[in-house]
Amino acid sequence: MKIVALVKYVPDATGDREFAEDFTVDREGSDGLLSELDEYAVEQSLQIAEAGDDVEVVALTVGPDDAYDAIKRALQMGADSGVHVNDERIHGSDVLATSAVLAAAIRRLAPDLVVCGMASTDGSMGVMPAMLAERLGWAGLTQARELSLEGTTVRISRDDDTASLVVEADLPAVVSVTDQSGEARYPSMKGILAAKKKPVDELTLDDLDLDPASVGLGAARSRVTAATERPAKQAGTVVTDEDGSSAAVIADFLTAGKHL
Amino acid sequence: MSTVLVVLDHLDGAVTKPSLETLTAARQYGAPVAVALGAGAEGAAAAAGEYGAARLVTVTDAELDQSLVAPRVDAVAQIAAEVDAALVLLPAGITAAEVAGRLAVRLDAALITDAVAIGGSLGAVTTSQSVFAGNWTTESEVTGTAVVTLKANSVPAEPDPVTAEVTAATISYAGGSALARITASEAKRETGRPDLGGARIVVSGGRGTDGNFAEVEALADALGAAVGASRAAVDAGWYPHAYQVGQTGKTVSPQLYVAAGISGAIQHRAGMQTSKEVLVVNTDPEAPIFALADLGVVGDLHTVLPAVTEQVKQINR
Known part of the structure; x- marks a missing residue:
């Protein structure tokens, strides 16, 4: 059995995140790392592998040279191998083109299960797992709080706004897991050393039989025309409370803002 | 290509406030067609009309509640094709993002999620989004058909009453082994507080x-x-x-x-x-x-x- 865990290299959210001159996310000028939410996807993949016999976990990413770091982290955590789709012509792709590239790479790998994080920590759209399920024609089991596998049936629990659901599907399937699915492990020293010997395949659009005209900034159906940094918020009023003394100040604030 | 389609969120026909905001935003492109999916959908007619939808298309098939997301996409995609929608607008949310993402693939359309403002014209929609934890605002321009989710509280809901003509749509569902089957559903406790x-x-x-x-x-x-x-x-x-x-x-x-x-x-x-x-x-x-x-x-x-x-x-x- 083969599991593909999707991993994305993102700018560190605790640092300054910027846009490049073409209004794409600046991935060169900022420190990057494996998207925290994808660590949960790697963790769940590894747990399935550890519970089963002969389960292989492949970490897959699309991105520039630096994106290798996302795969490296997954390998250090315990994934068996990596696939890095790295092709300059992909730069500036919108989410539709990116999903087409990922879907082509997944088809080539032919896994039984694809595990994703619930969203990236940069674009944060949370749409990729659903779009991949759509493109592959596989079941999409999204926003899983729990994930389990029994034979060729995958089962998740998820919380919607109005109900808690249990959802099942036959493999192959695409699953996304939330940060509630279980803490992700830190790489051990052994894992870090072992990762250096694990194979990572680099693929281009040609390997995936994709038309370069269908990806990149030129093919994007939506393009960003401006990016402006939000002005720092004007410092508000700060008062110190003594035994509820601030209540009147707060009531005035609520009245002035027409919140009452 | 001249129609804007709005997918309403509702609970047994009670339309949510973000849906009314979305209808209000949609009116800048002409009279919107509204869609309500699931039990009680026809109950959305009064609110849809009050906020300017000339037409409400309802789907109440059991399939919608039997599997995750995909049947809703079947329904919206077929209705979008029927009305020749140039723009599909949805109030933003986790499920809405997934419906929108799949719909964009199916309609080969541009996808924008969590817009805080929307303008331009059909076929050339413009949006603003708040990104990187709200530290940046980006402006986007779309070419062709667009699927957009609109964040709540971005546009104030303002009525513009018409009478919505209600039609029930017949949907053909893809079905098959690619469905994520809902095998158990436990309703959450009502708090009585706003969403x-x-x-x-x-x-x-x-x-x-x-x-x-x-x-x-x-x-x-x-x-x-x-x-x-x-x-x-x-x-x-x-x-x-x-x-x-x-x-x-x-x-x-x-x-x-x-x-x-x-x-x-x-x-x-x-x-x-x-x-x-x-x-x-x-x-x-x-x-x-x-x-x-x-x-x-x-x-x-x-x-x-x-x-x-x-x-x-x-x-x-």
């Missing part, structure tokens, strides 16, 4: 509540507000995950956000930074959340919130 995503006011509690949300809930009820929680409070098991505000929970953009006992980690700010006004109550004057405060109170929420709740009740009396 977190669309609420005008949100009162959130964090680590500073020490696990006691009674004071947070009391202030929320006095203000007619929704209750939220930080990830720290949810991880501690003090409040359900469905109420988490932040990167891995809900993104809210209310008129007023009250952060009580919340330090303001980047993951939390990502979910509330676009709130119009922010009131902070925290014992630690160094907490990063104070940087977002219009009014910041250095004090213990267990003292401050009950005192404010009392004042609010007196003013409202």
Whole structure:
């Protein structure tokens, strides 16, 4: 059995995140790392592998040279191998083109299960797992709080706004897991050393039989025309409370803002 | 290509406020066609008409509730084709994003999620989004058909009454082994409070509540507000995950956000930074959340919130 865990290299959210001159996310000028939410996807993949016999976990990413770091982290955590789709012509792709590239790479790998994080920590759209399920024609089991596998049936629990659901599907399937699915492990020293010997395949659009005209900034159906940094918020009023003394100040604030 | 299609969220025909905002925004492109999916859909007719939808298309098939997302996409895609939609607008949300993503693939359309403003014209829609935890605003331009989700509280809902002609659509579902079958569903307890995503006011509690949300809930009820929680409070098991505000929970953009006992980690700010006004109550004057405060109170929420709740009740009396 083969599991593909999707991993994305993102700018560190605790640092300054910027846009490049073409209004794409600046991935060169900022420190990057494996998207925290994808660590949960790697963790769940590894747990399935550890519970089963002969389960292989492949970490897959699309991105520039630096994106290798996302795969490296997954390998250090315990994934068996990596696939890095790295092709300059992909730069500036919108989410539709990116999903087409990922879907082509997944088809080539032919896994039984694809595990994703619930969203990236940069674009944060949370749409990729659903779009991949759509493109592959596989079941999409999204926003899983729990994930389990029994034979060729995958089962998740998820919380919607109005109900808690249990959802099942036959493999192959695409699953996304939330940060509630279980803490992700830190790489051990052994894992870090072992990762250096694990194979990572680099693929281009040609390997995936994709038309370069269908990806990149030129093919994007939506393009960003401006990016402006939000002005720092004007410092508000700060008062110190003594035994509820601030209540009147707060009531005035609520009245002035027409919140009452 | 001249129609804008709006997918309404409703519960048994009761249309949500963000849906009415979305209908209002859609009217700039001409009379919208509204879609309501699921049990009680025809009950959405009055609200759809009041907010300017000339037509409401309903689908109430059992298939919609038997599997995740895909049957809804079947329905919306077929209706979009039937009315020749150039723009499909949905009130933003986790399921809405998934429906929108699949729809964009199926319609070969542009996809924009969590827009805070929308303009331009059909075939050349423009949007604004708030990104990187609300620290940046981007403007986007779309070519051709577009699928857009609109964040709650971005556009005020304004009525423009017409009579909505109601038609029930017949949908052909893909079915098959690619379905994610819902095998169990347990309804959540009704709180009687407004929905977190669309609420005008949100009162959130964090680590500073020490696990006691009674004071947070009391202030929320006095203000007619929704209750939220930080990830720290949810991880501690003090409040359900469905109420988490932040990167891995809900993104809210209310008129007023009250952060009580919340330090303001980047993951939390990502979910509330676009709130119009922010009131902070925290014992630690160094907490990063104070940087977002219009009014910041250095004090213990267990003292401050009950005192404010009392004042609010007196003013409202």
